Amino acid sequence: MVTKVIYFFLLSTVTIFSIVGCTAETSATQEVAQTLMKEDNNSDIFLIESILYKKVKTVNETEFKSVNTTSYGQISMNYNKNKKFQSGMASVLPIGTKLYRSVENPEYVYSSEERGYTMYKSVPEG
Known part of the structure; x- marks a missing residue:
């Protein structure tokens, strides 16, 4: 009986660590972000809700x-070389920048900053 309890405990522990280990791995989206930053450390990108966005162009207030659009969150972290890209993290946009997603074309997101508006487009994985 004691042996069965020990085996059950060991099996449960291994299973839990396997699940936790799998979720801690870098996602494909994070890898794409890391690659873009290695290729060009001036890339204007951000990651939100597991989607990576890259700058397309600056737009004026009339175009915006x-x-x-609908509110889509805000930037909560800045990227640095020693970190993995995480949701809410941006390479250029400052913390607190508000984001708006296009209702008709959800692959486009706009940032609202003091200097104006910027359009970003989602980057496909792989």
């Missing part, structure tokens, strides 16, 4: 207001 012509797009039907």
Whole structure:
């Protein structure tokens, strides 16, 4: 009986560590972000809700207001070389930058900053 309990405990422990270990691995999206930053450390990218976005262009207020958008969160961390890209992290945008997602074209997200608006497009994995 004691042997069965010990085996059950060991099996449970191994299973839990396996699950935790798998979720801690770098996702494909994080790897793409890391690769973009290695290729060009000035890349203007951010990661939110497991989606990577890259700068397309700067837009003026009139163009931004012509797009039907919805609030999409904000930047909560800045990237540095020693960290993995995480949700809410940006390479250029400052912490607190508000993000808006296009309703009609959800692959486009806009940032609202003091200097204006920037359009970003989602980067496909792989």
